[in-house]
Amino acid sequence: MSKKIYENFQKKEPEEAVLRDEAAEAAAAAEIEERGHAALQHADRDELLRKLTEAEQQADEFKDRFLRTQAEVANASRRAERDVAAAHKYALERFVTELLPVIDSLERAVQAAQESPADTKAILDGVSLTLKMFQTALSKFGVEQVDPLNEAFNPSFHEAVSMQPSPDHQPGMVITVLQKGYLLNERLVRPAMVVVAQ
DSSP states (O other), rough: HHHHHHHHHHOOOOOHHHHHHHHHHHHHHHHHHHHHHHHHHHHHHHHHHHHHHHHHHHHHHHHHHHHHHHHHHHHHHHHHHHHHHHHHHHTTTTHHHHHHHHHHHHHHHHHHHHOOOOOHHHHHHHHHHEEEHHHHHHTTTTHHHHHHHTTOOOOTTTEEEEEEOOOOOOOBBEEEEEEEEETTTTTEEOOEEEEEEO
């Protein structure tokens, strides 16, 4: 019986040894796999942290660019508003500069009339020159006079105040201009007030 036990023991021992070896190998493989997985996880974690850092830096750069662009747009808008305000404020500066000599001439004409009331020819000449200066100043800014005397009546530019029979004019012709009209850059500002032949 002891021989049988010994034989059984010898048979079991290699089987158990094989089982132990297989278990040890499996445990070693599991440990290696776990270490590899941990190493992979560690590598993935480092890669993710690196990518996260890069993304944060890029987001900061985009935010900075956005804020700079927003500031530039705001500054450009303020500059444009100032320029438009200045243009409105000083748009008539050149016009006024052209009219100042007209005022000076009219003041001299008034002064001459006060100093020598009998000298009407000099006053008339002065006022005529002043009127020419004034018309020249207006024409520099696109103002044209509408003086339709002896022209056909045009309702786009003339306003008929009355109609009169006239043997010297054909019907529909302007025979008298009561008030001249004006155009600004070819756009009617004021129509000429006229008398038209019947």
